[in-house]
Amino acid sequence: MxxxxxxxxxxxxxxxxxxxxxxxxxxxxxxxxxxxxxxxxxxxxxxxxxxxxxxxxxxxxxxxxxxxxxxxxxxxxxxxxxxxxxxxxxxxxxxxTPVGLRGTYREPLRPVSQAPSTPASLPGSDVDSILALTSRANPNPSTLHALRSSIEDYWRRDDQHGGEALRPAVVGQLRYVVELLKENRPASFQQGLYGVAAELARLTGWTHFDARQYNQARTYFTEALQFAREIDDREFMANVLACMSLQATYQDGPGDALAFVNAAQDEARAADGTTPRVLSMLSLREAFAHATLGSHTATHAAIAEAYRQFERIKVSDPDPAWVTYFGETKLIVDTGIALGRLGEAATAEPLIADALRRENSANQRGRAFHAFWLARTQLSLGKLDQACQTATDALEPASSVASERVAGHLREFYDELAPYRREPVAVAFESRLRNLVPMLVSGSPRP
Known part of the structure; x- marks a missing residue:
C-alpha cells in the first residue's frame, strides 16, 4: 500500500x-x-x-x-x-520535480569526526592497536600480487556498482600499505609497496570524485602523486594528473584542467617507454579541456593526435594495467563527448550512439553515463522523442549504481527538458523517473 x-x-x-x-x-x-x-x-x-x-x-x-x-x-x-x-x-x-533533483548540487561539509560505536561482539580499536604490536606478519612478493589483484577487483566492481561501498575497504588497504612502508624492507619490495599505495590512493580519490566530493578527491589524488614520485613512476603521475584534469572540467575550471593535462603529458614524455595508448588517452583529456574553453582548433588538433597515437598501438605494447580500459569504444565515446562539449552536437551524436551500442553490458555506470550524454546531445538537436527514449533506457542502469556523477548528468538532462514538459514523451519520462528517483539519488546531498 x-x-x-x-x-x-x-x-x-x-x-x-x-x-x-x-x-x-x-x-x-x-x-x-x-x-x-x-x-x-x-x-x-x-x-x-x-x-x-x-x-x-x-x-x-x-x-x-x-x-x-x-x-x-x-x-x-x-x-x-x-x-x-x-x-x-x-x-x-x-x-x-523529484526531491533528489531539486536545486543544484553542493558538496557537503566534511563532518566532524566522531568515534564510531563498536558492537558488543567486536573488540575496540584500542585492542586492535595493541594486538597489532604482536603481529609477526612478513609480507613477501605474494602480498604484492594479492594487493594488485584486489585493486583490479575494486576497479571492476566500481564500474558495475559505483565506488561508494568500496571506499572503506580501499582506504583500509591503503593505510595497511602505508604502515608497511614505515619498516625497512628490500628496495625492490619497497618500490612495489609504493606503487600499490599510489594505486590505492588514486582509487580512493576516484571514488570521491565519482561522488562529487571534490575536496576529498584532490587530497587523495595528491597523495597518489606523492607515492608515485617516491619511485619516479612518471607514467603513473601522468595518470593521476589526468584524473585531476577531468575533475577540473567538472568544477568549471577549464584553465586548471588544461594545466593539469599539460603537466601529465610532460611527465609521460619524460618517462621511459610510455605507450601510445597512454599518450592517446592523455590527448583526449587535453581535448576535453580545450572544448570546455571553447577552443575549436585546439580541440580538433588534440583529437587528431589522440587518433594518431591510437593507430600506433601494438598488441605487444607493455601498457600499464590502469590504461587498458582505453580501447576503441572509449576513444569513440570520448571523442563524441569532447565534440558535444564544444557544441558540435550533429557530429557528436552518432559517435556517442555507436560507442553506447558497443559498451560492455557489465559497465552499468558507463552505460548510464554515456546514455545521458547521448540524450542531452539529441535534445540539443531538437530530437525530443529520441532524447527521452535514450534517457528512459538509461534510468535502469543508473539506478543500479551509486554514482553522484551519473545522477548529476541526469539532473542536467532533466533541467534541459524543462521547455518540453508538456509533451507526451516528456510526461512519460518524468513518470518513469519519479518511480526510480529514490534509487538514483538515495544518499545524495540535498541542496
Whole structure:
C-alpha cells in the first residue's frame, strides 16, 4: 500500500493516452476517474481517499450526476492521482520535480569526526592497536600480487556498482600499505609497496570524485602523486594528473584542467617507454579541456593526435594495467563527448550512439553515463522523442549504481527538458523517473 505522502504514480501509458489528455484538458472528472479505474486499477474508494473526497461524491461524478469545478478540488485530484499540473491547466505541482533533483548540487561539509560505536561482539580499536604490536606478519612478493589483484577487483566492481561501498575497504588497504612502508624492507619490495599505495590512493580519490566530493578527491589524488614520485613512476603521475584534469572540467575550471593535462603529458614524455595508448588517452583529456574553453582548433588538433597515437598501438605494447580500459569504444565515446562539449552536437551524436551500442553490458555506470550524454546531445538537436527514449533506457542502469556523477548528468538532462514538459514523451519520462528517483539519488546531498 503506497504511503500517503508519496501516492503511487499513474502508468506513463495512461498519462500519454489521447483519451486521458482530452479528459484532463476539458476537466472531465468523470472520464478521468473512469480511465484511472480501468487502466490503472485504482478503484473509486481509493480515488476518494487519494483526492480527499467522499466515496459517494466520486460515485456521483462517475455516474455523471455531479461535476467538480472548484479549483481546490481540481488541485486535489492532480496531487492525489499524480496528474501533471499542465494537463489540468494548473501550474506545475511541487511533487513533479523529484526531491533528489531539486536545486543544484553542493558538496557537503566534511563532518566532524566522531568515534564510531563498536558492537558488543567486536573488540575496540584500542585492542586492535595493541594486538597489532604482536603481529609477526612478513609480507613477501605474494602480498604484492594479492594487493594488485584486489585493486583490479575494486576497479571492476566500481564500474558495475559505483565506488561508494568500496571506499572503506580501499582506504583500509591503503593505510595497511602505508604502515608497511614505515619498516625497512628490500628496495625492490619497497618500490612495489609504493606503487600499490599510489594505486590505492588514486582509487580512493576516484571514488570521491565519482561522488562529487571534490575536496576529498584532490587530497587523495595528491597523495597518489606523492607515492608515485617516491619511485619516479612518471607514467603513473601522468595518470593521476589526468584524473585531476577531468575533475577540473567538472568544477568549471577549464584553465586548471588544461594545466593539469599539460603537466601529465610532460611527465609521460619524460618517462621511459610510455605507450601510445597512454599518450592517446592523455590527448583526449587535453581535448576535453580545450572544448570546455571553447577552443575549436585546439580541440580538433588534440583529437587528431589522440587518433594518431591510437593507430600506433601494438598488441605487444607493455601498457600499464590502469590504461587498458582505453580501447576503441572509449576513444569513440570520448571523442563524441569532447565534440558535444564544444557544441558540435550533429557530429557528436552518432559517435556517442555507436560507442553506447558497443559498451560492455557489465559497465552499468558507463552505460548510464554515456546514455545521458547521448540524450542531452539529441535534445540539443531538437530530437525530443529520441532524447527521452535514450534517457528512459538509461534510468535502469543508473539506478543500479551509486554514482553522484551519473545522477548529476541526469539532473542536467532533466533541467534541459524543462521547455518540453508538456509533451507526451516528456510526461512519460518524468513518470518513469519519479518511480526510480529514490534509487538514483538515495544518499545524495540535498541542496
Amino acid at each position: 503506497p504511503e500517503p505522502t508519496r501516492p503511487q504514480e499513474l502508468p506513463a501509458g495512461l498519462l500519454t493516452h489521447p483519451e486521458m489528455i482530452r479528459a484532463c484538458r476539458v476537466r472531465d472528472s468523470a472520464a478521468v476517474f473512469k480511465l484511472v479505474k480501468t487502466r490503472a486499477g485504482i478503484y473509486p474508494s481509493m480515488i476518494a481517499r487519494r483526492c480527499d473526497l467522499t466515496p459517494s461524491r466520486v460515485g456521483e461524478v462517475m455516474a455523471g450526476r455531479r461535476q467538480l469545478l472548484h479549483m481546490d478540488v481540481i488541485e486535489r485530484i492532480a496531487d492525489g492521482l499524480r496528474i501533471p499540473g499542465h494537463m489540468l491547466g494548473l501550474a506545475r505541482r511541487e511533487w513533479e
